[in-house]
Amino acid sequence: GAGVSQSPSNKVTEKGKDVELRCDPISGHTALYWYRQSLGQGLEFLIYFQGNSAPDKSGLPSDRFSAERTGGSVSTLTIQRTQQEDSAVYLCASSLPGQSYGYTFGSGTRLTVV
């Protein structure tokens, strides 16, 4: 597609439920990133995929968080047993490998855990 697409745009879920957030990167972009942005805060790195290499999961805050990328394209971030502190905007970005021009971001998914 022309840009990075994220769905849903907004998600409200009950505490303890599992949620899945989807990211569809720009076609041909082999690098894909997930960031979390809490209210009024900066971007917190979560996970990074590069082609067929093992993902860099060093930013995932707990084992309730996981992500996969199927076929080197679409990625899904899953949060199990959601907690109120998981409420945030989850941003996805993609880039070409070794891309020095930065990332292209999606518009994010605003997750609210009630």
Added chain:
Amino acid sequence: AQTVTQSQPEMSVQEAETVTLSCTYDTSENNYYLFWYKQPPSRQMILVIRQEAYKQQNATENRFSVNFQKAAKSFSLKISDSQLGDTAMYFCAFMKRFNNDMRFGAGTRLTVKP
């Protein structure tokens, strides 16, 4: 590890005036890239300007320019002739060369007043 610091959580400027946003970073690397991103209320992160560390000349993009001081590890953003549409969060970011891992500062919320 690289860290990026934005010491101004909030700033305001009158329309048509000039404002400078500060950013400092800490790294032992010699080759890297620096970025300023704008995040309006739509949540979409937009690349404003990019600087290559091995270039001494400061990058400019229309009304946006940077003051890159490599020895001081400082990378400030100057917005000239501020417009109401410049109201947004601004994030400074660092990326090592040949490495897609981008790290962000906490952001500066800029308000342009009519």
